[in-house]
Amino acid sequence: MKSAIPPRSERTRQLIIESAAPIFNKKGYAGTSMSDLTTATGLTKGSIYGNFKDKDDVAVHAFQHNIDLIFDFFSKELKAAGSTWDKLLAYPRGFRKIYRMILSYGGCPILNTAVEADDTHAVLRKMAVDVLAKWKNSIISLITDGIDEGVIDPATDAAKSAEILIALMEGGSVLSKVTGEESYMLNAIDMAEEKITDMQRPT
């Protein structure tokens, strides 16, 4: 039984992506140069261009990698949560677990990309928009499930609540990032949890 050693090229691609991901996240697309990537990877420009079409291509894969990191984390959190209720709370609670890591990583990649790309880079912007939609839909589904299960007040506006929760968490994260004060993030998380608690079906 042959163990699955990925081919050399795949390892190089992965090295480039993983090295580039935090750099793009911190310095932005325009602020990151290909030389930054050769320095970080120890590879030559030719090698990077042998594995990716152009800078855009690296940025797209690096951003996707960052998205995957976040989604993998929350997927596990949701899976670990038992009830619909706990799954909904898994979002703010998950942020409480990893916000420090996110901050040291340069802030939330979705928000960083959203801010830089909205007026300058259509492809990255679309990726950010898509992942936000996915996130929002996930919250909406959970709220709907909760209503169906009778644990959430049927009067709850699922879409509105989802947008507010996302705004709180993204807003809190960027403010903590720039000010260096964790309280922004923590208070936003508290508010999000409170908001979820308020959705509870009145007895």
Added chain:
Amino acid sequence: MKSAIPPRSERTRQLIIESAAPIFNKKGYAGTSMSDLTTATGLTKGSIYGNFKDKDDVAVHAFQHNIDLIFDFFSKELKAAGSTWDKLLAYPRGFRKIYRMILSYGGCPILNTAVEADDTHAVLRKMAVDVLAKWKNSIISLITDGIDEGVIDPATDAAKSAEILIALMEGGSVLSKVTGEESYMLNAIDMAEEKITDMQRPT
């Protein structure tokens, strides 16, 4: 009574600042070139360098200009509001008035700068942090005043509330900007107003 036409040089500086401000806001510091500024102003590079030390210097003044625009607006809103209570509500209500303008301007300059500058540009980052502190203190003062006046529940955590309000408004604005959906901003504003309403002294 001072009026006086500003000297020619001052007008040129102002032209550069006002032309540069929306460009930096949309394309970011790294993404904006001095050539972008000559194109926008119709001036030569020499002229810009005659009025500003370097690109940094222009960026700093452009950002300050953007901050001033926002603060001038909210200063008027607060002045127009009668009671402490109305002054507090002037923030979300003000956003409801100008969020469309902000979006077409490239999003909230404070947030845009916070995101780009946090890891790359200490001076701009500090400016963003300072203006956020000023904003937060303004909200804290209003809440404290409200408590003193007996209109706000003394149990209210002023600092925490301020941070949540800011997180909501900045979070809502960036999400509306990138997705193009106004609901993010509007729902965040609703939530902010509701949050303020909840501070009311229980009778």
Added chain:
Amino acid sequence: MKSAIPPRSERTRQLIIESAAPIFNKKGYAGTSMSDLTTATGLTKGSIYGNFKDKDDVAVHAFQHNIDLIFDFFSKELKAAGSTWDKLLAYPRGFRKIYRMILSYGGCPILNTAVEADDTHAVLRKMAVDVLAKWKNSIISLITDGIDEGVIDPATDAAKSAEILIALMEGGSVLSKVTGEESYMLNAIDMAEEKITDMQRPT
């Protein structure tokens, strides 16, 4: 009365064009690098790009300069020639005067450009085609004039004769260039003159 000193920029443009013209003619468009041009001019890349849009732009002006050199020469030769007959002969006789200069310049620019550009560079190709058409029309006009004046056999096919004369001179020049043997050019010139002589009206 102000003497016409061209502005600095015009002089730089001219320096670049005149330096680039023989280089492009010898090494071709693809074979000439911008560094070749900085070396030849003593200027920096930035300076060249300040005066020309891109490499193409330099090449186009350099080629036009080469065309002008040739046309200026033949214009003078034609003007100096008295009769229509002598004007027609001015072409081969002109080549006899300057073929050495052409060879040391890298060969006939029209032919060089025609050969390189036909499958790779539409703009240069069109310029070469246009100048060839102009040359051909000039010969056709002279022959037609000669027929009208009664010095050239009216049975002469003007267009065909023009094309043959051009083919002879261009063919002779490229063969002399590559082989280093002047005889190719000289024999082609002889043939061209003989061909013209044969056009004479039979008495």
Added chain:
Amino acid sequence: MKSAIPPRSERTRQLIIESAAPIFNKKGYAGTSMSDLTTATGLTKGSIYGNFKDKDDVAVHAFQHNIDLIFDFFSKELKAAGSTWDKLLAYPRGFRKIYRMILSYGGCPILNTAVEADDTHAVLRKMAVDVLAKWKNSIISLITDGIDEGVIDPATDAAKSAEILIALMEGGSVLSKVTGEESYMLNAIDMAEEKITDMQRPT
């Protein structure tokens, strides 16, 4: 009787040569990249470098291949021609048969190479010069033979006539190539045939 399938390596070499030949002819030596050749052959760079020392080596063999194509064609034409006289006419007549193919192939390889290589590539230049000498000598021999046989005017300058015939055909071909007008080639061929007819021994 030797037949035998050529070894695998020889077939790969041949594939590379045959694929590269028209590309070099159209885009020139400087304008053709090794990547162009991998695209055209479907092979890897390593494979090409396994069969040829470097780009130069491929170019030399590709050019030789192009020369061979032309010479094979004219060899057959000359063999098929009965008399010395017909053999001499086989050159213009051969061009009349294949000039369209030559044009669609990117023009006459001898001329193309002559033009590009004369100032930049000594090896290719020498090959072009050698093949021109061979061609010229072939014509000279035929004329000499014709004189010996009494069919050609002994006053004919064989070398001069040879150079003129070559100049006509090469000149005509390049002008037709660049302008897209067949008349240049056809008129040059007519002139060449007329020139040959004029060599006939006066009776």
Added chain:
DNA sequence: CATGAATGAGCGTTCATTCAT
């Protein structure tokens, strides 16, 4: 002050070539 021509470093990208597998 303003101009505009110039600089030199750096950009993203492609080149011909090599070499372990």
Added chain:
DNA sequence: CATGAATGAACGCTCATTCAT
């Protein structure tokens, strides 16, 4: 032999900045 990943120099071009006029 062939592969494909890697190299490092060079490519065309743009950058922020300077300075004589």
